[in-house]
Amino acid sequence: MTTDHEPIIEQGNIENIGGFVSNMSRLLLLPISRAFDDKSLKSHLRSDPDIQWTNIDNNTDILILASDGLWKVMSNQETIDIAKKFKDPQKASKQLIAEAVKRDSKDDISCVVVIFEG
Template sequence: MDNLCCFNSVYSQVVGGRSSCSSGKGRSHQGPVKYGFTLAKGKANHPMEDYHVAKFSHLRGHELGLFAIYDGHLGDSVPSFLQKHLFSNILKDEEFWTDPGRSISKAYEKTDQAILSHDPDLGRGGSTAVTAILIDGKKLWVANIGDSRAVLSKKGQAIQMSIDHEPQSVEALIQTRFILLHSFPGDVARVNGQLAVSRAFGDKNLKSHLRSDPDMETVDIDSETEFLILASDGLWKVMSNQEAVDIAKKTKDPLRAAKQLMAEALNRDSKDDISCIVVRFKG
């Protein structure tokens, strides 16, 4: 493996952890699926606030690929909590094996309640999340809150598997609930002039205006499904879905693909933290 992150005792096989580690890769023990991840701190004057998960786990005779990016704001306490607890809350639910979507939704809400109940230990910050669970290399479940994004490549065409929860995307609804201010930086619509997403974990002082229930998509992995990209908004602010797919499809090495995506985002002057995971389904 290439420059793996520090050991995380939560997981039996480590390739997930603090996003300040630069890059790593891994593969399935039962099929051709491989992944690579790479991460970089942005130019903002605060510590790196992203965490990630990228690993395969075996449970009840099944192989599960677990992939996630948690993009924090106002500190790294909440994304760190998510990295330790969200997948655990999903997989310990017995209903996961009969209704994965319901288990994922319940776990998102349960984890958010746990974050709020740990206040003030976790501070007043929050985090977005995009998660992907690959079951036996055949079924993919993607869930998200916030503006980190999942994009699937099928026959070279980009398919967005998540929804960007930006305030302006549901402006007609949320203006009846709270004030939207177009404030600096960048004249971006913000919840109460503070937060540029309409769903997030944590953010206790804004919670009456935010949702923590995820949007979900599921897809069967077939012979035409090539790879999945998970990335924080530091990448998507400067790159379209199709542009990202076109870059990643140039190499079959998912780690190299993730590095090339990050290099292009930096070349386009992305100033935010960038976290990127590429999961390639075919050899």
């Protein structure tokens, strides 16, 4: 179910709406290309969410919503493996955040875990 926002895709999105990414600003602009609050760049940035409809069935165990601070230091499978060790989603979320901090994440870390009961 994941959709990662890779720099090359974000660069294409920016260029498709008339913006540009120079070598000098690449590191600065691409990480904020989904920013909500930078009004000076609003005409060249997207803040609309990607939406995906998925049926939840008895085979669905867990949903992890997290920011880059988690995903930059952990793989999808690693997060699932850690979260599945907990019955309490809040404890799972706290453990994932602690693990990202332990792995020296340099970005903001937000994490929500939803555990589905079958």
